[in-house]
Amino acid sequence: MSPSSPRGTKISHIGIAVRALGESAPLFEQILGLAEVPLGDADGAKIRGFDASGSLIELLEAGNPDSPIGRFVAKRGPGIHHICFSVDDLEGTLAKCRASGLQLIDETPRVGAEGKRIAFIHPRSTGGILVELSEH
Amino acid sequence: MSPSSPRGTKISHIGIAVRALGESAPLFEQILGLAEVPLGDADGAKIRGFDASGSLIELLEAGNPDSPIGRFVAKRGPGIHHICFSVDDLEGTLAKCRASGLQLIDETPRVGAEGKRIAFIHPRSTGGILVELSEH
Numbered sequence: 001m002s003p004s005s006p007r008g009t010k011i012s013h014i015g016i017a018v019r020a021l022g023e024s025a026p027l028f029e030q031i032l033g034l035a036e037v038p039l040g041d042a043d044g045a046k047i048r049g050f051d052a053s054g055s056l057i058e059l060l061e062a063g064n065p066d067s068p069i070g071r072f073v074a075k076r077g078p079g080i081h082h083i084c085f086s087v088d089d090l091e092g093t094l095a096k097c098r099a100s101g102l103q104l105i106d107e108t109p110r111v112g113a114e115g116k117r118i119a120f121i122h123p124r125s126t127g128g129i130l131v132e133l134s135e136h
Numbered sequence: 137m138s139p140s141s142p143r144g145t146k147i148s149h150i151g152i153a154v155r156a157l158g159e160s161a162p163l164f165e166q167i168l169g170l171a172e173v174p175l176g177d178a179d180g181a182k183i184r185g186f187d188a189s190g191s192l193i194e195l196l197e198a199g200n201p202d203s204p205i206g207r208f209v210a211k212r213g214p215g216i217h218h219i220c221f222s223v224d225d226l227e228g229t230l231a232k233c234r235a236s237g238l239q240l241i242d243e244t245p246r247v248g249a250e251g252k253r254i255a256f257i258h259p260r261s262t263g264g265i266l267v268e269l270s271e272h
Contacts, residue, residue: 008189009168009169009170009188009189010188010189010190010191011147011150011188011189011191014147014150014216014219016265018263018264018265019263019264020263023263024262024263024265026236027233027236027238027257027261027262027267030232030236031229031232031233031236031238032145032221032223032229033145034145052145052146052147052221053144053145053146053147054146055146055147055191076212076213076215077212077264078263078264078265079212079215079216079259079264079265080150080215080216080219080265083150083216085168085188087168093167093168096166096167097163097167100162100163100166100167102163102167121163123215125163126160126163127154127155127156127159127160127214128154128155128213128214128215129152129154129160129214129215129216131163
């Protein structure tokens, strides 16, 4: 495979906006038996991560009402907030997005919570889904 | 591992409610380069599936406004609708849910769209997330 092959695209994580970490974590930790992955807070959210065979479930609790997660929960209620795909070639994927007329939130990659290079696509361009791209 | 070990828990698929398949599919098909997996219609929804390294992205377009996806989109707008985990032992996982006081939509497994045994957990019990369980 060439470095720009998209064949390695996988779900890196799913970000779930929750009212309270303590309310939602037991399902993933105790019932589904997923191992916890330590994650730092980011973007005004307290985060707990659980590993589902290589894809992370990230539970996001708003640290304050004006944070992105706080605004999401106030507007739509708790629920799945975004999905992140890890790709082989982030710059190339962003170039394809631009060529297809998709609106990017991050025109160029920035460093995300886990130290990886990431970029978000605007939900306006994806039929309402907030999609994050990260580099392997 | 015993047959009831939860170590094999993985994301089976993510169901995404979209306004129109034609509007949302290009991101997954052309930009992310995911291979399509043929899926039949189910629960009043037209479905297209794309394989992300073993986890499916299922795009769900309402066939009519009174279908579950039609009602979801009318109420919340398009977005991620549910997440399905495949587990080694569905009955055992449902028993754990019951023991933890979680409310099940399906008290016993039923056969889902792909011919697998499935059951849904009520979002009331998961902090607002619609979770499906399926058996490997």
